[in-house]
Amino acid sequence: MSTLPDLTSFDAFLFDLDGVLTPTAEVHMRAWQAMFDELFAAWDIAGPYTDDDYYRYVDGKKRYDGVASLLRSRDVEVPWGHPSDPLTADTVCGIGNRKNEVFTRVLNEEGIQPYPGSLALLDELARYPLGVVSSSKNARDVLAAAGIANRFVTIVDGLVAENDHLASKPAADMFARGAHDLGISPDRIAAFEDAHSGVASAAAAGIALVVGVDRGAGADALLSHGATLVVNDLAEFVPLSTRTHTA
Structure with missing residues (x-):
């Protein structure tokens, strides 16, 4: 394995959330699967919804953009609607709201814990400005x-993106906003992402080091979409003595 870069040579750090800091990507995947399985059956859409669909069309994008992208892959077009649409509405927003209802229920019932390796890295980087850039x-x-939550100077999330009209990942907008909020030039920042659209977004924003975290998206795909390097867990950046102590 090649030597990892020295993170102390950077001035600030931006993290995606789901699949990077917390295993909520798994909860999102389950919620999308349940919602699309039901929708495909009701609408008689050919071809089952798969994990590959999640990584290609949904992962890392704002919720409604993910719905529209997935439906478009099946040549299905529906009205966009409005975020206030009820769960029963056959609109992009209504369908996205159905998924979110499942996600919220699972989160409330089961809770969530950070990945131990990610928590250890946050501890290591506590003296630096940190931010979260998440489409959720x-x-x-x-x-x-x-x-x-209190570890981050800024949180650029789906609500900020919607309110400030920031384009969804893979566009540069969200990571560029994160760098702006931290007050640090992108060429002095390292970012951590697990989605194809996320590494592409960070690279497009001019982030100096884009670390792909392979939780299932595939190392080669992450590299081809803009990751500088790929790791399996952020613990790889933490000294073994610290990891052992924190475990």
């Missing part, structure tokens, strides 16, 4: 549930 509108609730 639930980011603040997840960070609070995981007990790590």
